[in-house]
Amino acid sequence: MxxxxxxxxxxxxxxxxxxxxxxxxxxxxxxxxxxxxxxxxxxxxxxxxxxxxxxxxxxxxxxxxxxxxxxxxxxxxxxxxxxxxxxxxxxxxxxxxxxxxxxxxxRPPKHFQPLSQNQRSSFLSRLPETAEYAKELQAGTRKLIVSATSWTPDEDFSLLLNALVIYSTATTSNPALPKILAIITGKGPQKDHYLSQIARLNEEGKLSNIDIKTAWLSMEDYASLLGAADLGISLHTSSSGVDLPMKVVDMFGTGLPVLGWSKFEAWPELVTEDVNGKGFGSVEELSDLLAKVFGSDEKLARLREGALLECERRxxxxxxxxxxxxxxxxx
Structure with missing residues (x-):
């Protein structure tokens, strides 16, 4: 950092x-x-x-x-x-x-830009981590979420992991909820620890309708991945309470709405609630937001519209x- x-x-x-x-x-x-x-x-x-x-x-x-x-x-x-x-x-x-x-x-670098539908379709079919899910992602029966993490203690990945477990349970009682493909980018000391947790949860059947992939991408592919995603997830907790995660700025650069940890003072300077994103402060809040946003095309479209307006600021x-x-x- x-x-x-x-x-x-x-x-x-x-x-x-x-x-x-x-x-x-x-x-x-x-x-x-x-x-x-x-x-x-x-x-x-x-x-x-x-x-x-x-x-x-x-x-x-x-x-x-x-x-x-x-x-x-x-x-x-x-x-x-x-x-x-x-x-x-x-x-x-x-x-x-x-x-x-x-x-x-x-503000985001110039290469972080929204994708057209044709660009999104081509990218999803090309990227190894998304290729097998491309048809579902384009049809909307599966949603793509992206989180960039350094796999360090100041970004608690268990928040997202546990929220996905709860969401998985919700999909069994509400079949209308879409499946999720979660792609986590980045390298760091705790990566192997969480990969073991993901493997264990899969073995226990707690991630049905959820697929989690990790990736280390070129800057160009990372920018395209953000542009192709449905939601960005920020787990940045802020050591000082007054800094902001650049990853959210990059997400907005591609017109990607964000769900992020919001329990620090500077959060409102970056994300406008219900306009270009939503904040959460617990596992339960994150899982509830995933269900609400992905359970309503109107809510997701409204957040996307706000994020696209934000991406115009350079x-x-x-x-x-x-x-x-x-x-x-x-x-």
């Missing part, structure tokens, strides 16, 4: 350098050290806080977590300007770090009035 992004600007010749820094230690300190010997100023683009990510493993009270927070506060006060991925994060920088920041919300609309103006690149 990106903790922050540093922009080092030489205002004498407008040369610039862009650095990603997971983790913020020691990159922020190195960037500031460089600024001492050059005619440069440092701008930090905050996407999360390094200390909050450390706290996931060590706990809030751990000395290293406290030191990391002090370090980031110190580095923040030495920078010339700040961008944040949410308004909520800008408030944290103001109240806890003592610096002012300009909110600059993420980087120029966010960048130019905020970063572009600060850097003197636009009038």
């Amino acid at each position: 990106d903790v922050s992004t540093g922009f080092i600007f030489n205002f004498s010749d407008q040369a610039k350098r862009h650095e990603q820094n997971p983790p913020s230690i020691p990159t922020l300190a190195i960037a500031q050290y460089m600024c001492l010997f050059r005619n440069t100023r440092l701008i930090i683009d905050w996407h999360n806080f390094g200390y909050s990510i450390l706290a996931l493993k060590l706990g809030d009270a751990h000395p290293i977590v406290k030191i990391s927070k002090i370090y980031e506060q110190f580095c923040a006060r030495s920078a010339a300007a700040h961008f944040t991925v949410t308004n909520a994060m800008a408030k944290v920088l103001k109240n806890s770090f003592g610096v002012n920041a300009l909110p600059l919300h993420d 980087w120029d609309e966010e960048w130019d009035p905020v970063a572009g103006r600060l850097l003197g690149l636009v009038g």
